[in-house]
Every structure is written in C-alpha cells, then in structure tokens.
Amino acid sequence: MDATEILKSNAAAAAAADAAWVNPRDPAKAVGLDGLPLRSRRAPTWKGVPNEQWDDWRWQLSNRVNTLEEIGEILELTDDEREGLSADGKFRVDITPYFISLIDPKDPKDPIRRQVIPVGSEQQAFTAMMEDSLGEDRHSPVPGLVHRYPDRVLMLVTTQCASYCRYCTRSRIVGDPTQNFNSKDHEAQLDYLRRTPQVRDVLISGGDGLTLAPKLFEKILRGLRDIPHIEIIRIGSRVPVFMPQRIDDELCEMLAKYHPLWMNLHFNHEQEITPEVSRAVDKLTRAGIPVGNQSVLLAGVNDCVHIMRKLVHKLVENRIRPYYIYQCDLVEGSGHFRTPVGKGLEIIEGLRGHTSGYAVPTYVIDSPGGGGKIPVMPNYLISYSDHKVVLRNYEGYISTYEEPEHYTRHDASKCADCRAARPEPGQEGVYGLLAGHQMWIEPKGHAEIHSRGNTEAHRLQDPSKWQPLGIGGAIEGSAGAPLKVLQATAAAQDLPPGTEERPKEGEPTAAAHGELL
Numbered sequence: 001m002d003a004t005e006i007l008k009s010n011a012a013a014a015a016a017a018d019a020a021w022v023n024p025r026d027p028a029k030a031v032g033l034d035g036l037p038l039r040s041r042r043a044p045t046w047k048g049v050p051n052e053q054w055d056d057w058r059w060q061l062s063n064r065v066n067t068l069e070e071i072g073e074i075l076e077l078t079d080d081e082r083e084g085l086s087a088d089g090k091f092r093v094d095i096t097p098y099f100i101s102l103i104d105p106k107d108p109k110d111p112i113r114r115q116v117i118p119v120g121s122e123q124q125a126f127t128a129m130m131e132d133s134l135g136e137d138r139h140s141p142v143p144g145l146v147h148r149y150p151d152r153v154l155m156l157v158t159t160q161c162a163s164y165c166r167y168c169t170r171s172r173i174v175g176d177p178t179q180n181f182n183s184k185d186h187e188a189q190l191d192y193l194r195r196t197p198q199v200r201d202v203l204i205s206g207g208d209g210l211t212l213a214p215k216l217f218e219k220i221l222r223g224l225r226d227i228p229h230i231e232i233i234r235i236g237s238r239v240p241v242f243m244p245q246r247i248d249d250e251l252c253e254m255l256a257k258y259h260p261l262w263m264n265l266h267f268n269h270e271q272e273i274t275p276e277v278s279r280a281v282d283k284l285t286r287a288g289i290p291v292g293n294q295s296v297l298l299a300g301v302n303d304c305v306h307i308m309r310k311l312v313h314k315l316v317e318n319r320i321r322p323y324y325i326y327q328c329d330l331v332e333g334s335g336h337f338r339t340p341v342g343k344g345l346e347i348i349e350g351l352r353g354h355t356s357g358y359a360v361p362t363y364v365i366d367s368p369g370g371g372g373k374i375p376v377m378p379n380y381l382i383s384y385s386d387h388k389v390v391l392r393n394y395e396g397y398i399s400t401y402e403e404p405e406h407y408t409r410h411d412a413s414k415c416a417d418c419r420a421a422r423p424e425p426g427q428e429g430v431y432g433l434l435a436g437h438q439m440w441i442e443p444k445g446h447a448e449i450h451s452r453g454n455t456e457a458h459r460l461q462d463p464s465k466w467q468p469l470g471i472g473g474a475i476e477g478s479a480g481a482p483l484k485v486l487q488a489t490a491a492a493q494d495l496p497p498g499t500e501e502r503p504k505e506g507e508p509t510a511a512a513h514g515e516l517l
C-alpha cells in the first residue's frame with residue numbers, strides 16, 4: 001500500500017469504529033442484554049400485548065384502568081386504598097397501563113403509587129383548604145385563560161390528562177369531561193390574545209394539551225403563531241411521564257414547526273425516569289425544544305433531600321433542567337401530601353452549592369388567592385449595608401463583598417429602554433412600589449365575559465368581582481377600600497435614619513396590618 005492508500009484505509013477503519021461506538025452514558029441509548037432498547041417492567045395483566053400495541057399511545061389511552069376491580073388485579077390494595085377507590089365524588093382516577101406497571105404491586109409506600117392511587121384520607125378537609133386555591137377563575141378574562149402576570153398567560157386547552165395526580169391543583173375542573181374546553185373556547189382564548197399585545201409568552205396547560213387530537217392541538221399552535229406579539233410558546237405536560245409513547249417523530253416534527261417552543265415536564269421521583277422516558281426526552285431535545293421540569297413537594301413521595309438530589313441528577317443526565325419545586329397547594333384532596341415549608345428550604349439548602357447549579361430548581365409557593373409564584377430562598381445574603389454585602393455559602397462559610405466605591409448611576413433619562421412606554425403601569429420595580437404605583441393587568445376590548453352560558457359583566461368593569469391584583473393592591477379579592485400602601489409617615493420622615501419610633505411591644509407592625517403583604 002502506498003501512503004494515500006494507508007491513509008484511506010486508516011480513515012475507513014476509524015469511521016467504522018466510530019459508527020460502532022455507543023456512548024455508554026447516554027440514557028437514550030441504553031440497551032438490554034438482548035441488544036434491544038431497554039424497556040421498563042410491564043404488569044402481568046398485559047404480558048400478552050404485542051409491543052406494537054403497547055408502544056401505541058392511543059392503545060395506552062384507551063386501556064387505562066380506573067376501577068377498584070381493575071386496579072386490584074394489578075396491585076395488592078390496602079384497606080386505605082380500597083376506601084379511596086370506593087369513595088363517592090372522588091377526583092377522577094385513570095392510569096395508563098405503562099405508568100401503573102412501574103408501581104411495585106406489593107409496596108403500599110411506592111412513590112409512584114401514592115401519586116395516582118387514591119387513599120381514604122384524600123377525603124379529609126384541612127384548615128385553609130380551597131377549591132380554587134390559586135384564584136385562577138377570578139383571573140380568567142375568558143374561560144380557560146388565566147392572565148395573572150402582565151406579560152404571560154396560562155392557556156388551559158383541555159381538562160383531560162393521560163393519568164390523574166391525586167394532588168392536582170386544578171382538580172375542580174381537571175378530569176371532568178363536562179367542563180372541557182372546545183374549539184370555540186380555544187378561539188375565544190386566541191381572540192383575547194390577539195387583542196392583548198402585552199402578552200409575549202403563552203403557557204399551554206390544562207389538563208394536558210398533548211392528550212388532544214394532534215390536529216386540534218396543532219390548530220392551537222398555529223393560531224398562536226399567527227399572533228405576531230407572541231414570542232414564546234411553552235407547553236406544560238405530564239404526558240411524557242404517564243405515556244412517553246406519545247412522543248413520536250411525527251409529534252416532534254409538528255412541534256418543531258412552531259419554535260421558539262419550550263416544554264416543562266413534571267417528574268416527582270427518579271423512578272418515573274424510565275428508558276422509555278429517556279428516549280422520549282431525547283426526541284424532544286433533538287427537535288430543538290428546551291425541556292424543563294416542575295416537581296411538587298409531596299409527603300411520602302419526595303420530601304427528602306436525598307430523593308430530590310437523585311431526581312435532579314437523573315433529570316440533568318437526561319438534559320432536563322430542573323425549573324421549579326412547588327409547595328403543595330391548599331387544594332382539596334391534597335391534605336395528606338402537605339409538608340412544612342421548612343422541608344422545601346432544607347431541600348434547597350441540600351442542593352445549592354452541593355451540586356451543579358444546573359441541577360438546582362427554584363423553590364416556589366404559588367400564593368393562595370392568586371398572587372402568583374413566590375420564590376422561597378434560604379438565607380445566603382446575611383446582611384446588606386451601604387458598602388458591604390455579607391454572604392454565607394453552603395458550608396456556612398461567611399464572606400463579605402465590598403460594594404464599589406464609585407458607581408456611575410445608570411441614567412434613566414438618557415436610556416431609550418427606560419424611557420419607552422411600558423404596556424402597563426407599575427413595572428418600575430422597587431421604585432414603583434415605594435411610590436405606591438399599582439401594577440395591573442388591564443386587557444382591552446373585552447366588555448363582556450361569556451362564561452359558560454352566562455353573560456356577566458367583565459370582571460375588570462365590575463369591582464365587586466375583581467380588584468386589580470397588584471403591588472400594594474389587594475391580592476385576596478375582597479373588593480372595597482383599596483389596601484393602603486406602606487409609606488413612611490410624615491413624622492418618621494423628619495427623623496434621622498435609625499431613630500424612627502419602633503412599634504411598641506405587642507403592637508402589630510405595618511406588614512402585620514397586611515398593608516404590604
């Protein structure tokens with residue numbers, strides 16, 4: 001062989017070796033002993049079902065289990081679960097064959113089991129329990145569209161899911177086919193969005209949009225993309241968890257037409273991340289969709305630093321970015337899942353600094369009554385004076401950061417971005433807050449709300465129905481006298497800093513009056 005031939009044959013050998021090499025760390029490429037893609041366990045009830053059917057999401061949907069008898073054949077039910085499954089008026093039960101197969105039939109504490117199999121205590125009421133704990137209905141200008149933040153909306157396109165989570169925050173409507181949204185509702189939602197140019201981000205949720213007929217779902221995406229001011233579309237879905245079979249090439253090709261599109265999934269425990277899930281998420285990311293995860297902190301499922309650390313590590317291994325951990329909402333049926341807030345803080349403290357920043361989600365409480373999501377942070381900023389910031393790291397090590405001695409203030413009067421009109425008032429951050437500005441969402445062009453048959457005055461025109469939600473404004477909907485904004489009193493303003501009168505022992509402070517809270 002001459003030199004060129006040797007080079008050629010070396011290149012060919014290298015190419016062949018490269019083609020044969022499989023990255024052993026890529027969870028989407030995992031194979032079993034038979035050399036075929038790994039599969040998770042399947043309950044004996046469905047042993048005879050051919051793979052072709054099992055892998056078909058329509059088969060999974062139409063073979064879901066929901067009765068005590070069906071579920072009793074798959075799992076060894078406890079008395080508590082029998083009671084839960086027999087209760088009248090319970091939140092809907094429906095579980096895909098794939099998902100229920102992941103449960104250990106003999107272990108009543110199985111973390112997947114607790115999420116989908118009802119127990120008797122689900123029926124117990126608790127202090128502060130609410131039907132619509134996030135006040136979503138009050139913030140809906142048209143059915144299914146929740147406009148709570150100025151620049152983004154939550155668009156509920158269906159009440160149906162692939163399976164039903166016992167702690168569902170929207171159990172007042174989810175699962176109920178008589179409350180479903182139809183094409184007419186979707187059109188009304190799109191119409192509102194067309195007329196509301198401040199909305200730049202639409203979060204499609206439900207229910208779960210990915211359970212809709214593919215054509216209908218695409219019609220919604222198309223409708224959104226025909227609105228020029230919508231910058232990003234987000235899909236919140238638990239379908240890849242309950243039914244990863246749904247994530248096929250056809251769906252991914254369709255979704256990729258509507259970029260920029262992001263997706264948030266909902267895993268609560270690492271056992272939900274199966275080989276099927278890894279392949280589904282791989283497909284989504286290959287379609288250019290950044291994938292995130294939102295977990296709900298649930299007693300008996302993931303209320304443990306070690307369980308959460310395993311979960312977030314497995315998420316990032318699958319290129320899923322942990323986005324939020326939610327405190328369990330004050331919703332009917334979720335009493336036995338609730339944990340103290342300290343548990344969430346402990347989990348965040350156990351992650352921040354101890355693992356990659358990528359793996360640390362933000363811990364949030366969706367404020368009861370409808371104030372939106374509020375981050376709950378452990379104290380890393382210990383104190384802050386005029387020139388010094390005192391910081392604490394994850395090991396308890398304290399350091400100080402010296403503020404700059406010279407800082408040329410950003411000149412708002414010369415900044416085009418500062419001077420540009422904002423679509424809504426009260427967006428000046430802390431300056432607006434101190435000036436007592438209210439931030440509110442005032443959609444234009446909707447004099448009436450057509451809400452399921454009754455034509456009511458639009459909530460924005462009727463103060464008894466709705467109060468501007470805002471900084472310094474009422475969060476709970478007790479319309480009437482607007483809440484006062486915390487302001488320094490004239491007397492206090494005359495005093496040198498630090499010498500203002502303090503509240504007397506036992507006297508409530510301004511915050512305790514609820515003026516700013």
Ligand SMILES: *Cc1c(COP(=O)(O)O)cnc(C)c1O
Nearest residue numbers: 146147148149152153154203373
């Ligand atoms: C969660 C939520 C959003 C999105 O909030 P992000 O913090 O941006 O993820 C928007 N609207 C409503 C009503 C929500 O509940």
Ligand code: SF4
Nearest residue numbers: 161164165168207238
């Ligand atoms: S997937 Fe989401 S909407 Fe559906 S039941 Fe679960 S929490 Fe509720």
